Amino acid sequence: MTNEQGNARKFNFGKSNVKALPMLDARYLRENLESVEARLKTRGEGVDIALFKELDGRRRELLLQSETLKALRNKVTEEIGRLKDKSQGQERMAEMREVSQKIKGIDESLKVVEEELQTFLLTVPNIPNETTPVGKSEADNVVVRTWGEPAALGFEAKPHWEIGESLNILDFERGAKITGARFTLYRGAGAKLERALINFMLDLHTDEHNYIEMLPPFMVNRESMTGTGQLPKFEEDLFHMEGVDFFLIPTAEVPVTNIHRGEILKGSDLPINYCAYTPCFRKEAGSYGKDTRGLIRQHQFNKVELVKFAHPADSYNQLQQLLGNAEEVLRRLKIPYRVVELCTGDIGFSAAKTFDIEVWLPGQHCYREISSCSNFEDFQARRAGIRFRQEEKAKPEFVHTLNGSGLAVGRTVVAVLENYQQADGSVLIPEALRPYMGGLERIS
């Protein structure tokens, strides 16, 4: 046995026993090919219609052949079973032996086609909602509203990394020494500020916004990553464990949405609101030159996430609520922000509609994303098999899933440091946070 095999065996607890993911809505795609294609085009994304037609057609053809033969075999087998004298069945048994061989061959081809089809379907992004503005890039996003006035500091605003280093609460050099680039060590009041923000956000959402707090695993299996849409397409952005088929979560969206994977929920329980603090781990592949300084883009950062499972007819109302719940964090902290509606060219793979909250950063003279609130409609629900019944006996339907940061904690620290910096180099603590900082009013 090679070393690698030994390892694999030792840690071989990768697959969950939850049933395989259900087929995506191949039927809907089959019947609405043209319109789906047109709407996906607004993302700047093409669908290989010819490939789909071929795979889908082949699959149905093979399925029909296989099922017809199985029906025959079942019938004959039942007759044999009814025989008192089994020796009378010899001839038919021989026939069925051949039929079974044929079925085996067809099923093997079928399996190949189904895997190809599944792989194809899993790489098709969500269809944007009709209300999502059509556009090519970030530049076409629409500012929905702006809250708060950037404060007139009366001096040249410093970027947070300078503030953090001079107050000795953020240590980028040692973070890099301990691990590497894009890892930061928080010290003293800095560490406490991060923790205070986490608790403040969790308390706000659970006590006032009616979310149930969850503390999920920070590693998930492949099925979970596929359920929310990170896999199969974005594996290169994820940290993968060696020896086990687990991934570090890039957001709490993954473990929290997958809480109900493969379940049928009660319609009367909707909407279900969950809120979770987790660290998030991202490789940030392809962003090498970007945001190299400071806390903005880290391989590990903390986030409080809001997740909703909603009735399809109610999901856009829920999206507004979720967005408002996230905004409330910045309102309480009295930090200016704006809300941006993402265009079709800028929304994520799984989203049908997304609003970003961008916080004002005086040190950088710009608004930066601090939260992303999306309605995935039934996209994740299909992949993850999350359904509900309207009524006790009704047919199960897919729920709509939503989530949003409420908020990204590291970036909130950035916003606090930069917006609350004082001429003397100290930083005031927002009033709402003081109870979480042991009454501390100022970091100096």
Place this chain on the structure above:
RNA sequence: GGAGAGUUGGCCGAGUAGGUCGAAGGCGCUCGCCUGCUAAGCGAGUAUACUGGCUAAAACCGGUAUCGAGGGUUCGAAUCCCUCACUCUCCGCCA
């Protein structure tokens, strides 16, 4: 790390000398009946996915699959064999 026990439908729970078992029974639920209301009682029904036919679409009718997952033996597997995952108990180790 070692030893053992389990995994069946919304839930509980039968079913292992392979055959008519998608699966007894109970609970729950739905509809109907009955009783002046309630309770009790009686009758019927009660999984999911894919797929063929019909259809504008459904309803509907038919087929296939599913008894943790995957594979094997067999004309035929919930039942036999193998691999894996998970749950529980005991021992060891450990925050």
